[in-house]
Amino acid sequence: MVETAERIEESPYYGNGRVSGNGLHLLPRQSVYSLDYLPLTYALGNTPQTPLQDTAFEHLQEYIHGPELKGSIYELPRKGTPTSARPRIVIMFGNGELGCRTDSLGIHRAAGNPPPTFLFINSVPHLPSHIDLTAARTQIVEAGTHCGVILEGDRKIQRAIWISTQGNWYLLEGEQEEILQNIAWRSQEHFGSPKLSTRHDADKNGFTLPWRVLANSPAFANTSEAAHILGDMGIIENEVDLTRFTADARRAKLLAKAFNKNGVGESMRSEYDPAGFLAITRSGGGKIEVDPDPKKGHLTPVSAITPDGYIIPHVSHMPKFSKLRITNFANGSVETHENVLLAIARTLAIQGYNIEQVLQFAQNRFSEGDKFIPIQLEDSPQLDRFAVDHAHWHTAEHAGYIKIGHPDYRYFPKRDFACGTMHAAWAMISGFMDLDEFHDPEGLIKNVLGVELPGHGYVFMAEGPEGRRRLTQAITADSKLVPPERA
Structure with missing residues (x-):
């Protein structure tokens, strides 16, 4: 599965089309992955x-x-x-x-x-x-x-x-x-580190999602319920309240607006629907006030990742009475790419892939000219419904069914990788890939898996029809949350 040095030298860079040497890539002889960076x-x-x-x-x-x-x-x-x-x-x-x-x-x-x-x-x-x-x-x-x-x-x-x-x-x-x-x-x-938060909108000849499929997805009600529970308990904020750090309310508002897409430390929820799309919370505020009505567009549907971001599908057969159009879907969370990548990694992990082979898979697809990788891989097992939760906490204690992993510190130093970047995404993936349960087809039905990112927070994941509620139970009742380890 490991490429030759010559192949890596000529492969386009997984991130923005640059040649390898400015990105995350495999070192063939050592059979490990390595960090590299864009010209600053x-x-x-x-x-x-x-x-x-x-x-x-x-x-x-x-x-x-x-x-x-x-x-x-x-x-x-x-x-x-x-x-x-x-x-x-x-x-x-x-x-x-x-x-x-x-x-x-x-x-x-x-x-x-x-x-x-x-x-x-x-x-x-x-x-x-x-x-x-x-x-x-x-x-x-x-x-x-x-x-x-x-x-x-x-x-x-x-x-x-x-x-x-x-x-x-x-x-x-x-x-x-x-x-x-x-x-x-x-x-x-x-x-x-390359940013992976560029939004791409599909037209009717690309990824298409029928409105009835989107509207009937339980992801909206599930995410809304979880968001309100987490908000009521003070675990997440609707938006980062910058007035805690400045007495100038007008300045705080301007800063929040200016830095919205760049990220000011928001939380995130997503849910994979077996119909072949991910529904994820929006970039910026609105993390608690998630409306369960799909017509409000409080979750953004995503069908695939690109080398620099993600693809929002064309929603067909929209009801005439609805004012919602595909262009009205907000930008997904800055972690949208890595959420889709998590689904792809899970699909490959249950087929026996290790972290190097998952990375190699992504590199090969993009280096061979593919402009995207769909969340539902061709000729691969159908994933069960799963839910993901990210917030700025770690756990001091947790129940036995909650399995916690950490990034592979041999290659990802204990630093606070920036939200929505390639290195943050692969640091998180390496943590999940290190958990045996992530490779077990039944491993996320009985358990909740999590990765704790230094200086950042947790990412928790659970599968099945009740996955979101089990995930919320794990966070709110079966874990003792503490501020993240500083890094």
């Missing part, structure tokens, strides 16, 4: 404001332009800037005070689509005496960025806090060079 292009929103910021930026710049990332500096994007000239990140520098703001929203408004992501670099004489999620995340919310690092020191960096949108924060300590390298690695992971 960046623009400057402003310039460093302190000597410590200069030091951090010089190190990051040297790393970005080095042989690992082969990055380069671009101009700030504007409306009309072609995709090829748009930087992956915009770096913003603080004024040397805690809680300072930047002009990221102004740059975001002027940038057009697709919008860039933002990295914040600030330095202060002293970090807060008490550091927790609220204190840490306040820094990037006030700055208006997706990720950030706050350096502590005068002439030399003593410590630093790394903060990311999933709600992760981590105190970096040690020698200055060690801290700077850690910042470079984390920036590489969050901004260099």
Whole structure:
């Protein structure tokens, strides 16, 4: 199942059509998978404001332009800037005070689509005496960025806090060079891993889903019931309430709108229907207020994955009285691609595939010119109905029928992989593939399987007609939830 080195060298990159060497690929001789990254292009929103910021930026710049990332500096994007000239990140520098703001929203408004992501670099004489999620995340919310690092020191960096949108924060300590390298690695992971959240809409000649099939799916009622239970218990939020991190309610609203598709740490629910589609919660808010009526369109149907995202099917025979049209379905969660990938991995796992062979399968399909992989694989067993739940918790204790896995730490370092990226998807898949029950056709009928992602949260999965309710029972009654392990 492992390709030759020559084949890998010429295979298109599973992510955006680039050649292998900038993506996730197999190393044939070792028969393992490896992480690699896209060239990291960046623009400057402003310039460093302190000597410590200069030091951090010089190190990051040297790393970005080095042989690992082969990055380069671009101009700030504007409306009309072609995709090829748009930087992956915009770096913003603080004024040397805690809680300072930047002009990221102004740059975001002027940038057009697709919008860039933002990295914040600030330095202060002293970090807060008490550091927790609220204190840490306040820094990037006030700055208006997706990720950030706050350096502590005068002439030399003593410590630093790394903060990311999933709600992760981590105190970096040690020698200055060690801290700077850690910042470079984390920036590489969050901004260099390919995003898999591009939406594609099928026409009537592509994937088609009859309205009656979609409307009769129990996924809508099941997901609505679960969302309200989880919301009532405070396990999930309807949307991430950024007013917890800034007193400026208007700014919080603007930030939530600006960063919606980029992700601000939302939860996610999905359900696979044996009719051949996945119904998944929308990107952004509305995670509790899921209406069970399919005509409201609160779940997005998905039929396949592409190298860079997912395909929403053409819904045929829509009732004339309905105002809903396929273009009205919202973007699916940023984890849509990996949810479909989970279904594909489950199908292959019960046929005896291991993690390397599952990855090889995806690579082969895309490298051979396929533009998509359907959620229901040809000539493969029909999957049972299954439900998936993702939220920003880990478990301290859980019942015996709940089986917990973790990413393969040999190849996926204990870092908070960014939502909706290739490395996050495969880190999650590697955790499920490590559970024996995931390979057993009956393994998810009696059990609930989960993977805990460092610095991020859990992904739970259960199969069968009662899978969603069993999943909700596992989360709400048979697990002791705690904040995720910081990474």
